[in-house]
Amino acid sequence: MPILDVKSLSIGFGTAPAVVDGVSFSVDRGQTLALVGESGSGKTLSCRAGLRLLPAAARILGGTVQYQHDGQTIDVLTAPERQLRHLRGNRMSMIFQEPMRALSPLHRLGDQVSEVLHLHQDISAAEAKKRVLAQFERVGFVDPERAWRSYPFEMSGGMRQRAMIAMAMVSNPDLLIADEPTTALDVTTQAQVLGLIKDLQKETGMAVILVTHDLGVVANMADTVVVMNRGRVMEAGAARDVLGAPAHGYTKKLFAAAPVIPEVAGPVPPPPGDDIILDIRGVTKSFTMKAGGWRAPVTITACRDVDLRLPRGKTLAVVGESGSGKTTCARVALGATLPDPGGEVLFRPAPGADPICVHDMSARVRRRFQREAQMVFQDPYSSLSPRMRVQDALTEPMEIHGLGNRRARRDKAAEMIRMVGLSPDMLPRYPHAFSGGQRQRLSIARALTLDPKLLVCDEPTSALDVSVQDQILGLLEEIRDRAGLSYLFISHDLAVVSRIADEVAVMRAGVIVEQAPPETLFHNPQHPYTRALIAAQPEPDITRPIDLDLVAKGAGKPQSWPEMFRFEGDSAPALRELEPGHKVRCHA
Incomplete structure (x- = not known):
């Protein structure tokens, strides 16, 4: 009998048509079910119903959700809240897509993860800490003790996601619902976490419902697959059948949009000329962290001796694992973070113009620079104010820089939202009314409203499903070629990088370990870490699983x-x- 059985589930909001319409799926102990589909297709709502964690405005229009526990069948949709509280976090866990929203900013990570054990099990503080530190190590924290003491805002997006995974798995649940659990992780950590979930399944018989848009992850994890679109099931069956011979046109479209690393080397582009829009020279950045108590502060070097040159109209990609220093480099490049003495960043606003030292500008020059250099952030929910309508969020940059009148700004906002694949009818909404992928599109639209010359993209497609990701990459390429835009592109997805980048720099432990055009790098990787990144890239082919041993060698x-x-x-x-x-x- 399935541990979770969902039958004819329909969910709506107000009087609008159902957003989840007659969805059915089930998962057995020890098995993995993958819910696949575009952003906004109803995947997350469907699996949240399994824990009865739906938004307050959501209404169950029909269907049943039954959970098997200790030989007893529990109707999740009608069970008492007290009974569900005992099960949630203990026997039924969920990994949320946006860790910054799910984690408290006021409590240390160790305290938040150990709270799960204290709430549901009779365990001492010392034993709880021991189990949490062991879980931190298994999900890829290099220094579990440091992670225990850290607050969420002191960690990168990928590290916060690792803490969320540890919180969900520390109690060894019977059912794990994972909503895009590896979206913010680099591919090596993703491979290790997927291996960890598989190991736990073998040890405990845990069932997994995996919500994802990554068909490579599905091929490596899933026993059964349910493909959803616009709240309905398009195709369902064994993973081997659905991935090997997709029958529905929508499933075929998802496969066609999935990015892959090219297997054959192409022609190596000519070396860049002298028109360099961004020149990063000898940049090192160190941070001092309080160690707590009477212990001396700890100095952490986020990046060291980084030299990067971005030619005008080109894309320079920086790839590497979470915590490798990629985002720190991006922040230094935009002047948001000062480098250590000895490093400098030069920006040339136009060909032949005198370079501007980004960290030594007057207020007038800085204002101009901020218009010409924009950033797309990794976490779209944090970069969009929850109290500001989308229209106001898109027009605000133009108001700050005094561009156009009110009507012209609104027209520009409508043009930008249409450009990223959304409707101008959505402008009056608030960010919470959008899915994670839709919010990322809004974040990109906001960055483009000022018509910048340099765009720093920090994981801009990590939250997007493959079909939308394909559209956004096509959009970024089109804008780059049409407007001569230059990109500093931060990513952990090598398939995305292989498509959009003209030059790739691989970072590990704060230093660049390999740098080359993608045609050279992916065809002839030399460094063990680069080889591990390529080996860890999941492919949408069930016969080609990730080689975890090769990944471990390079990611060590x-x-x-x-x-x-x-x-x-x-x-x-x-x-x-x-x-x-x-x-x-x-x-x-």
């Missing part, structure tokens, strides 16, 4: 790498050019 600590690349602490070897345009950090 730098002192465990082959002798040619090995280093400890700050003694990294130099970045050497092995062939024209191909640099690798290695010993001579």
Whole structure:
């Protein structure tokens, strides 16, 4: 008998048509069910009904949700709240898509994760900490003790997602509902977390409902697949059948949109010219963190000796795992964070113009620079005010810079929202009325309203399903080519990078370990970490699972790498050019 059985579930809001219409699925113990579909297709609402964690305005229009526990059948939709509180977080856990909303900003990560054990189990504080630290290590925290003491805002998006995964899995639940659990993770950590979920399934017989838009993840994890679109099930069946021979046109469309790393090397583009719009020279950035109590503060180097040059009209991608220093480099490039003494960032607003030192500008020059250089943030919910309508969020940058009158700003907002694939009818809404993928599109539209020359994209497509991701990448490419826009593109998705980038820099532990055009890098990777990134990229092919052993070799600590690349602490070897345009950090 299935541990969770959903039959003919229909959910609506107010008097509007049902947004989930007659959806049925079930999952057995030890199995993984994948709910696949575009953003806004009803995937998250359907699985939230399994825990009765629906928005207050949602109405159940029909159907049943039954959960099996200790030989007893529980009707989730009618069960007493007290009974559900005992099950949630203990026997039924959920990994949420946006960890910053799910984690309290006022409490340390260790306290939040251990709270699950204290609420549901009779356990001492010492034993709870021991189990939480062990879970932190399993989900990829290099320093579990530091993670225990840290607040969510001190962590990157990927690290917060790891903490959410640890919180959901620390009690070894019977049912794990994972809503885009690896969206914010780099591919190596994603591979390790997927392996962890599989190991727990073998040990405990845990059932998993996986909500995702990544068909590569589905191919590596799922036993059964349910494909949804506009609140309805389009196709369902065994993963081997659905992935091997999709029957429905919508499923075929999802496969066609999935990005993949090219297998054959293409022609290497000519080296960039002298028209460099952004020049990052010798940038190192260190942060001092309080250690607590009487202990001395701890200095953490986020990035070290970074040299990057972005030609005008081109895309420079920086890839690497969460916490590798990618976002810190992006913030330094935009002047939001000061580099340590000795480093500098130069920006040339036009060909042949004198360079502007980003960290030494007058107020007038800075205002102009802020109009010409914009950023698309990783977490769209944090970058959009929940109290501001979408129309006001899109027109606000133009008001700040005094561009156009009120009508012209509204027309521009309508043009931008249409450009990213949404309707101008959505402008009066608030951000909470949109799905995660739709909010990311709004964030991109907001960054483009000022017609910038440089766009820093921090994981701009990580929250998007494959078909929307394909549209957004096409949109970014079209805008870049039409307007001569330049991109500093931060990502952990190598398939996305292989499509859009002209140059790729791979970061690990705060340093660039390899740099080359994508045609060279993906065809002839030299560094063990680059090879691990490529091996960890999930493919939508059930016969080609991720090689976790190869991933572990390259994603390990730098002192465990082959002798040619090995280093400890700050003694990294130099970045050497092995062939024209191909640099690798290695010993001579």
